[in-house]
Amino acid sequence: MRVDLNADVGELCGQDAALMRSITSANVACGSHAGDPGVMRDTLLLAREHGVAVGAHPGFPDREGFGRRDLHLTPRQVEDVVVYQIGAIAAIAAASGVRLQHVKPHGALFNIAVRDRSIADAIARAMAAVDRSLILFGLPDSELIAAGEAAGLRTAREAFADRAYRADGTLVPRTEPGGGACARRGHGERSGGRHHLRAWRHARRGRPGRADPRNARCGRD
Numbered sequence: 001m002r003v004d005l006n007a008d009v010g011e012l013c014g015q016d017a018a019l020m021r022s023i024t025s026a027n028v029a030c031g032s033h034a035g036d037p038g039v040m041r042d043t044l045l046l047a048r049e050h051g052v053a054v055g056a057h058p059g060f061p062d063r064e065g066f067g068r069r070d071l072h073l074t075p076r077q078v079e080d081v082v083v084y085q086i087g088a089i090a091a092i093a094a095a096s097g098v099r100l101q102h103v104k105p106h107g108a109l110f111n112i113a114v115r116d117r118s119i120a121d122a123i124a125r126a127m128a129a130v131d132r133s134l135i136l137f138g139l140p141d142s143e144l145i146a147a148g149e150a151a152g153l154r155t156a157r158e159a160f161a162d163r164a165y166r167a168d169g170t171l172v173p174r175t176e177p178g179g180g181a182c183a184r185r186g187h188g189e190r191s192g193g194r195h196h197l198r199a200w201r202h203a204r205r206g207r208p209g210r211a212d213p214r215n216a217r218c219g220r221d
Helices: 016-020 037-050 075-095 107-115 117-130 143-150 181-185
Strands: 006-009 025-029 053-057 100-103 135-138 154-157 202-204
Touching: 006 016, 016 037, 025 037, 025 100, 037 053, 037 075, 053 075, 075 100, 075 117, 107 117, 107 135, 107 143, 117 135, 117 143, 135 143, 143 154
Parallel strands: 006 025, 025 053, 053 100, 100 135, 135 154
Antiparallel strands: 154 202
């Protein structure tokens, strides 16, 4: 399996330029939990300069909580905010000569979609409405991956090297003891937060596919 090193960027943490030299794909904040149109453009151009593939990193519209709080949105509301965010960054990417490769939900939105099929389906519908060629990143055996496959989207299963897992395969929240495994293992921090190595492979329309030669992933949720 080939792996891709991935990070969350465009979140005004001040280390994106250094990160771009070490990663192969990036999740760019879409202006809701962090970033703005200018930051998105600058980040996309920086990724292009370093040959880094880019994806949308949509989250709850919660800048104060950095997208890590459950806003209890309905599936329809989630679909709307995800369409809005993917559409916005796709337009800025097109204007910058960059094409989006994937979508990786951020923070609370990601964690809820792992277990809540209605929210996962809303994200998959939003992706399909904007661009069916985009790859959906998610945890193995999660509702998010199942929703993507059911919608006929390509999916990428990821693993976090510096996070602790529950027995059911979900991540231990950072607010719980041991939730950030890298703190115990002495791994460094970048971009103001811990980063993760994520290994993934493709599935097309629910069938396992070949490993993508570009992508395994190190990011911040």
